[in-house]
Amino acid sequence: GAVVSQHPSRVICKSGTSVKIECRSLDFQATTMFWYRQFPKQSLMLMATSNEGSKATYEQGVEKDKFLINHASLTLSTLTVTSAHPEDSSFYICSARAPGNIQYFGAGTRLSVL
Amino acid sequence: QQQVKQSPQSLIVQKGGISIINCAYENTAFDYFPWYQQFPGKGPALLIAIRPDVSEKKEGRFTISFNKSAKQFSLHIMDSQPGDSATYFCAASGSGNTGKLIFGQGTTLQVKP
Numbered sequence: 001g002a003v004v005s006q007h008p009s010r011v012i013c014k015s016g017t018s019v020k021i022e023c024r025s026l027d028f029q030a031t032t033m034f035w036y037r038q039f040p041k042q043s044l045m046l047m048a049t050s051n052e053g054s055k056a057t058y059e060q061g062v063e064k065d066k067f068l069i070n071h072a073s074l075t076l077s078t079l080t081v082t083s084a085h086p087e088d089s090s091f092y093i094c095s096a097r098a099p100g101n102i103q104y105f106g107a108g109t110r111l112s113v114l
Numbered sequence: 115q116q117q118v119k120q121s122p123q124s125l126i127v128q129k130g131g132i133s134i135i136n137c138a139y140e141n142t143a144f145d146y147f148p149w150y151q152q153f154p155g156k157g158p159a160l161l162i163a164i165r166p167d168v169s170e171k172k173e174g175r176f177t178i179s180f181n182k183s184a185k186q187f188s189l190h191i192m193d194s195q196p197g198d199s200a201t202y203f204c205a206a207s208g209s210g211n212t213g214k215l216i217f218g219q220g221t222t223l224q225v226k227p
Contacts, residue, residue, distance in 0.1 A: 006157065019140045032213060043203060043217045044158070057212075093157045101146050105157040 002027050004096045006106025014082055014114055021079045021109045023094030029074035030096035034103065035067070038091045078108040084113045116141060118206050120218025127225050133191040135221045137204035139185070140185065144206040148215070149178065149189045152201045162189070194225045 001028040003007040013019050023033055031052045031090050048069050049057040056069035066088075068080040077096075081088055095103040120137045127133045128171055137147075145166055150158035162180040164171045164187065171178045177190040203220040 034214070041222075042205070043220050046214060049212055049214065089176075091155075095157075095215075097213050101207060101209060102148070102160065102163065103207075103213070103215055104160060105150070108155070108157040 004104045004106045006097050010110045012112045015085050019081045023077045023106050025075050025096040028098050032097040033077040034095045035079050036093045053063045086113045089113045118216050118218045124222045127194045131194050131226050133194045136188045137218050138186045139206050143199050143208040146207045147187050148205050150203045196225045196227050199225050
């Protein structure tokens with residue numbers, strides 16, 4: 001299957017700092033990427049839809065000023081968790097939409113905010 | 115109408131047995147039904163997917179059965195192996211909703227040796 005690279009795989013930061021997570025589609029162009037959050041033993045919760053060259057579409061209840069999304073190219077989307085707090089600690093996963101409406105996922109980023 | 119209901123929540127199967135996970139949806143506009151496999155600490159990996167123009171799709175030991183009239187689809191894992199122990203998610207999407215996937219709640223499968 002297609003490859004989606006997500007970096008970093010794990011990050012530990014102090015409360016109040018900002019963290020950037022990168023998501024790259026390595027072998028196809030993705031006009032649409034998605035960002036998810038997953039709590040332990042739960043399903044994936046869609047946070048936002050990232051569209052290349054335009055503003056992201058956020059799901060209800062997700063703070064767009066807290067979770068900044070940039071999709072500046074057809075192969076890269078970034079999620080920045082601004083002024084992170086311990087309650088933002090979670091597993092964040094991106095996906096990229098390939099032709100045929102197929103989504104391929106990154107390996108995820110474990111964020112721990114101290 | 116956007117929900118996808120998945121069952122069972124957890125499943126224990128003996129090695130060599132058949133694992134069956136079921137999903138039901140309500141939105142008839144859905145036209146793509148993938149299954150993902152997720153190991154702890156990893157992102158979901160696409161396992162197999164089906165579109166509503168066929169009733170069954172098989173890839174190796176994995177089979178999707180699709181019942182359009184009942185709005186249900188299921189994953190069958192034949193000859194289940196301990197390496198299949200993971201969490202499985204069904205999902206659905208439609209071409210009209212920007213390709214957003216609606217996920218089921220997940221099934222944790224344990225295959226005992």
